Amino acid sequence: MQDLTQEILELVRRTSTDLPPDVEAKLRASYADEEDGSAAQGALDTILKNVELARKNSTPICQDTGTPLFYVHYPEGNSTRKIKKMIQDAVVEATRLNYLRPNSVNAITGKNTGDNTGDDHYPTIHFEEVDQDQPLTIELMLKGGGCENVGAQYTLPNTEMGAGRDLAGVRKVVLDAVHQAQGRGCAPGILGVAIGGDRSSSYLASKETLLGEIGEENPNPELNAMEKQITEEANQMGVGPMGFGGKTTVLDTKIKGLHRLPASYFVSVSYMCWAYRRRKMTVKGSEVIYD
Amino acid sequence: MKKITIPISDEAIRELKVGDSVLLSGVMLTGRDAVHKWMNDTFITKKRQPVGDDLEVFEAIKPILDGGIIYHCGPVVSGVETGDYKFVAAGPTTSIREEPYQALVMEHFNIKGVIGKGGMGAKTLKGCQDTPAVYFHAIGGAASLIAQCVQKVLAVHKLDFGVPEAIWVIDVKDFLVVVTMDSHGGSQHAVVEEKSQKVLDGLIKNS
Numbered sequence: 001m002q003d004l005t006q007e008i009l010e011l012v013r014r015t016s017t018d019l020p021p022d023v024e025a026k027l028r029a030s031y032a033d034e035e036d037g038s039a040a041q042g043a044l045d046t047i048l049k050n051v052e053l054a055r056k057n058s059t060p061i062c063q064d065t066g067t068p069l070f071y072v073h074y075p076e077g078n079s080t081r082k083i084k085k086m087i088q089d090a091v092v093e094a095t096r097l098n099y100l101r102p103n104s105v106n107a108i109t110g111k112n113t114g115d116n117t118g119d120d121h122y123p124t125i126h127f128e129e130v131d132q133d134q135p136l137t138i139e140l141m142l143k144g145g146g147c148e149n150v151g152a153q154y155t156l157p158n159t160e161m162g163a164g165r166d167l168a169g170v171r172k173v174v175l176d177a178v179h180q181a182q183g184r185g186c187a188p189g190i191l192g193v194a195i196g197g198d199r200s201s202s203y204l205a206s207k208e209t210l211l212g213e214i215g216e217e218n219p220n221p222e223l224n225a226m227e228k229q230i231t232e233e234a235n236q237m238g239v240g241p242m243g244f245g246g247k248t249t250v251l252d253t254k255i256k257g258l259h260r261l262p263a264s265y266f267v268s269v270s271y272m273c274w275a276y277r278r279r280k281m282t283v284k285g286s287e288v289i290y291d
Numbered sequence: 292m293k294k295i296t297i298p299i300s301d302e303a304i305r306e307l308k309v310g311d312s313v314l315l316s317g318v319m320l321t322g323r324d325a326v327h328k329w330m331n332d333t334f335i336t337k338k339r340q341p342v343g344d345d346l347e348v349f350e351a352i353k354p355i356l357d358g359g360i361i362y363h364c365g366p367v368v369s370g371v372e373t374g375d376y377k378f379v380a381a382g383p384t385t386s387i388r389e390e391p392y393q394a395l396v397m398e399h400f401n402i403k404g405v406i407g408k409g410g411m412g413a414k415t416l417k418g419c420q421d422t423p424a425v426y427f428h429a430i431g432g433a434a435s436l437i438a439q440c441v442q443k444v445l446a447v448h449k450l451d452f453g454v455p456e457a458i459w460v461i462d463v464k465d466f467l468v469v470v471t472m473d474s475h476g477g478s479q480h481a482v483v484e485e486k487s488q489k490v491l492d493g494l495i496k497n498s
C-alpha cells in the first residue's frame with residue numbers, strides 16, 4: 001500500500017493547530033452569552049484569540065497535545081501493521097516539528113521517551129475493517145491530561161446520590177462528575193458518556209462519542225432529550241469557563257448505550273476540554289481529503 | 292488592568308484581591324510535578340541527599356524565586372536539539388497536583404505568586420496568607436497566545452526530567468492572569484465550588 005506518513009503528519013498538524021469549526025462556533029456563541037466584562041467572558045476572549053493565533057502560526061492550540069488517539073477504518077486487505085508503522089513515524093516527526101509535545105512517560109522509570117514513541121497502547125490506535133470498496137479513513141483526537149484526569153466512572157446503584165439503575169440515575173452521576181471537575185478540565189467541556197459495557201469498553205465508548213459534532217442529534221430520542229437536559233442543568237451549576245463562575249460550563253453532551261452484564265451497570269464520563277481537537281482524513285485512491 | 296513587575300513586594304501582594312486581572316512581566320520559572328517533588332524532598336524535608344547538579348541548580352533558582360513566581364507549565368519548546376530554545380506553546384497545567392508541596396515551597400523560597408490553572412486547596416490558601424503570596428489563574432489551553440508573552444528563554448535546568456517537567460527560566464512580558472486566591476483568605480474556587488454544590492443538591496433532590 002502507498003506510504004501515507006506525510007499525509008498522516010499533516011493530519012496531526014491540523015488536529016493540533018486548527019480547532020474544528022463546530023467547536024469554535026460554539027465557543028463564540030458562549031462568548032456572546034456571558035456577561036460583558038466578566039472573568040468568564042475574558043477567559044473565552046483569550047481562548048478565541050489563542051485559537052486564531054494557533055491556526056495562523058501553525059502552533060499547538062494547547063501545549064498539552066494529549067494522548068494521540070487514532071481511529072482507523074481500513075478497507076479489507078490493507079495491512080494494519082503497515083498503517084500502524086506509518087502512524088508511529090508520523091507522530092515522531094510531528095513531535096520533532098513541535099506539533100506535539102513529547103508526552104510519553106514510562107510509568108515505571110519516569111523517563112520521557114522524548115519523541116512520543118511508547119508501548120502497544122501509546123499512541124493509541126483503534127482499527128476497524130470496512131468493505132474493500134470503502135475508503136481508508138483515519139480520525140485523530142488529541143485528549144489532554146487535565147481533562148482526562150477529571151473523567152469518572154460510576155457503578156450504579158449509587159446510594160449516596162440516590163442514583164438507581166436507570167436513566168434518572170445516570171443523569172445524577174453525570175451531573176456529579178461535572179461538579180467534581182469544576183474548572184480543572186479546562187471548562188467549558190464536552191461530556192462523552194457511555195452507559196453499560198465493562199469498565200474498559202465503557203470508557204472506550206465514552207471517548208468514541210466525542211468523535212461526533214457539537215449539536216449533532218442523537219438518533220435515540222430518549223438519549224437525545226437527556227443530552228440536552230444534562231447540558232442545560234450542568235450550566236445551571238455556574239462553574240463557568242476555567243471555573244471562574246459563569247453560564248458556560250458544558251458545551252455539549254453525548255451519550256451512548258452499550259450492552260452490559262446483569263451484575264454491572266457502569267456509567268463512564270469522558271470529559272473533553274474546550275480544546276476539543278479532532279480531525280479526519282479520507283484516502284480515496286491517490287487523493288487525500290481532510291475534513 | 293494592573294501591571295506588575297517581578298520581583299514583587301509583600302505590599303503589592305497584599306493589595307491584590309480575588310478577581311483582579313493582572314499583566315505580569317519579568318523573569319520567572321516553570322516548575323510542575325517533578326520539580327515540586329524534587330524541591331520538597333531535597334531541600335525542604337531533606338528526604339534525599341542532593342546529587343549531581345542539585346545544589347548548583349538550587350543556587351541558580353533561589354534568587355529568581357525570592358520575591359518571584361513559579362509557573363505550573365509544561366511547554367512545547369523548539370530548538371531542543373540546538374539549544375536555541377523558543378517557547379512554542381506554554382499554557383498552564385492543573386495546579387492541584389502540587390497541593391501537598393506548594394505551601395512549603397512557597398514559604399521556603401519566599402515565592403510571591405504561583406501561576407497555574409484550576410486553583411488549589413486549603414493548605415495553599417493558608418500558605419498564601421502566611422508567606423504572603425497569591426494564586427494567579429492563567430487561561431488553560433491558551434498556549435500559543437501565552438507563548439507570545441515569553442520574550443526569551445534564559446536558561447533551562449533539569450532537562451533530564453523531560454521537556455515538560457524541566458525548570459525553564461523565562462522572561463515574560465504582559466502575561467495575562469486573574470487572581471483567584473489572594474493573601475487575605477479569599478478563594479474564587481471555594482466560592483464556585485460551594486455555589487455549584489448547592490445547585491447540584493437541588494437538581495438531584497428534586498428528581
Ligand code: SF4
Pocket residue numbers: 062063064065066143144145146147148184185186273274275382383384431432433
Ligand atoms: S485540559 Fe485541555 S485545554 Fe486544558 S491544558 Fe489540558 S489539553 Fe490543554
